[in-house]
Amino acid sequence: MHAMNAGQRIDRFQLIPIAAKPAPSTIEALFKKQTLCQVEAGATLFYEGDSASHLFEVVQGVLRIFKIIGDGRRVITGFLYPGDLVGVSLKDRYLYSAEAVTDLRFRRFGRREFQDAVNASLELRPELFARLCDEMAAAQNQMVLLSRKNAEERVCSFLLEHLRREQRTCPNASIIELPMTRLDIADYLGLTIETVSRTFTKLMSRGLIAPEGRHALRVVRARGLARLTGGEYEDDNDFPMRSRHN
Amino acid sequence: MHAMNAGQRIDRFQLIPIAAKPAPSTIEALFKKQTLCQVEAGATLFYEGDSASHLFEVVQGVLRIFKIIGDGRRVITGFLYPGDLVGVSLKDRYLYSAEAVTDLRFRRFGRREFQDAVNASLELRPELFARLCDEMAAAQNQMVLLSRKNAEERVCSFLLEHLRREQRTCPNASIIELPMTRLDIADYLGLTIETVSRTFTKLMSRGLIAPEGRHALRVVRARGLARLTGGEYEDDNDFPMRSRHN
DNA sequence: TCGGTTTGTGACGGTTCGTAACAGCGCGCA
DNA sequence: TGCGCGCTGTTACGAACCGTCACAAACCGA
The missing domain is CATH 2.60.120.10 (Jelly Rolls)
Incomplete structure (x- = not known):
């Protein structure tokens, strides 16, 4: 460790x-x-x-x-x-x-x-x-x-959670500050720093996010991230979970 | 799934x-x-x-x-x-x-x-x-x-949690009822049924627990289980977490 | 008794981990 | 200003744990 x-x-x-x-x-x-x-x-x-x-x-x-x-x-x-x-x-x-x-x-x-x-x-x-x-x-x-998501889903969920936070104050923000270290993120997501790092790299190479200095990044395709979270953060499309309340 | x-x-x-x-x-x-x-x-x-x-x-x-x-x-x-x-x-x-x-x-x-x-x-x-x-x-x-424990630690934690519950009503109980299915347990512990099953088998072969019908088991060595939970459930011995409150 | 569900066990493979080496950045100091 | 040092982050690679798949056995209700 x-x-x-x-x-x-x-x-x-x-x-x-x-x-x-x-x-x-x-x-x-x-x-x-x-x-x-x-x-x-x-x-x-x-x-x-x-x-x-x-x-x-x-x-x-x-x-x-x-x-x-x-x-x-x-x-x-x-x-x-x-x-x-x-x-x-x-x-x-x-x-x-x-x-x-x-x-x-x-x-x-x-x-x-x-x-x-x-x-x-x-x-x-x-x-x-x-x-x-x-x-x-x-x-x-x-x-x-922590129970059921894989590394990529965890990181995407994390990023979107932070994007949402930024957007609460600035509705169409796309840059998220990540003042915590990779170790912090890893310990929050139940991963290792290496896996977090690798996943960030992968998301960047796919053009979903882009580096923005050392401790910030730009969300290029929020919708794309949302599709990779494995279950929440779908905004407009019908979502089985939601359509069921009576 | x-x-x-x-x-x-x-x-x-x-x-x-x-x-x-x-x-x-x-x-x-x-x-x-x-x-x-x-x-x-x-x-x-x-x-x-x-x-x-x-x-x-x-x-x-x-x-x-x-x-x-x-x-x-x-x-x-x-x-x-x-x-x-x-x-x-x-x-x-x-x-x-x-x-x-x-x-x-x-x-x-x-x-x-x-x-x-x-x-x-x-x-x-x-x-x-x-x-x-x-x-x-x-x-x-x-x-x-879910974040940091391995399969064995999860199962042991689960078993001890239930033993504690039984002991709240019957202080020196050693048999715990598990009315839920293996799938329930797996979905609670963030594992698969196979892993839960295998882990039970392993704990039995080590003599820590013993089968007691289909949906119950006997905790033979609670202390032994506690040592495998990876962090809580130590009762008497000094525990770093506890010794620090000022 | 029978069929479906639940559980147990084995072989195999994939995701993630762990170790290690390296690169980038910031900082103090000469 | 240039240099070395330490910390953080990245990348590579082998290993381990656990998931997946397959099948058999045990159980349960009809």
Whole structure:
């Protein structure tokens, strides 16, 4: 297995002053009242098994959450982006470790205070619940990917997932940033870096994607990628899964 | 890929009269007020994509929840047992299909009524949240299994998971019932039936487990199985993952 | 008892892994 | 500015694991 850059544990965040905001109505607004923190790429926010004292909201940058088993095998269960919440679904201990992929800005919230705030507000509760559902849906899709998709399908799914993300802010974007390393991608997709690398090369040689600097690439034929994901991401054509709800 | 027994859709459950109970304090008590339903093995409770009108509580028997992608590949994301809730983490549509593995007794609850009941009760909310967290934790562990474990580790993890379940009701049980088919197990573990079968045989020849009829087996050396899971289920010995929380 | 389904076992092959060598890029330092 | 070093990423090749295919045996319900 490959070595990975073990981040230093940070016990003292660099604090950035932030102006006070009006009454919180959504979770994001609630977090806005919290101090903005910043850490460098590679830093660890918390370890799996740590007492779960805080929730986090990613403000800028990318975060990876992962589990490590026995002999060092790592599984990245998710990448988190600005607006995402970390540590919603937990009881008293973190289920996974969290490290900054890039330089990262985030906000922290004490678990108890957060719970109290959510309990007190009729607006916050449905939103929190919705976020939990999204997290669960993502986990299920990831299980499908890890369980039954081959290397090419996994990589295509990954790329389209990221394209969709870019397109949420910029609807006809075709360039996706991939700040994480190949090892990160491999550990997220349940492959090795070599297989990820080979698959990228193959997709490029077929003209589906094109390199765009070191840590970005251009999706040339999104439709072509979608056809290779093995089961989701079909947009317009009829899809057996969808046509069945009664 | 192997064919699977496509269950008939049930539109009318067999209803079983049940005595009214006192005030609900836990979720289980809440469900006790609902009519008990029964279906035969193979029946479908709902399909992925269906409008999510109800939650379910398994009362007796086993349920499988699964997703199917494009060309018929199936992924079983979980087996559910008496006391388990189905459909907690969802918004307006079911994330997966649900079929009875065995003859099944269950209770249904309208989503809206359930939401209202939970919102109205200060006791129910934490329990619901806790169940969501458990569901999430299970999903994460499954991702680890599917992503990084080999066939033997997957099967051993599966067996121990079931042994633990049996031992929750009967602390020194060593026989585990496996009412699902090999195909179900394979689709749950991301393997083929042949690999599951071969792995069982191997574990038997090593004396770790012993056959106990067709759909049950005896765990002879649980400790031995635990050592082969590749990362969890170590009980007493120091375990790097655990020794690190501060 | 019979036929279909489920399970078990073997041989074979393919996808992915693992090792290794090399190339590209960034960084510090002379 | 040029050089060396380390890290990341790419490519090649042999090996291993698991999937595929084929068939037999066991089981189950009619």
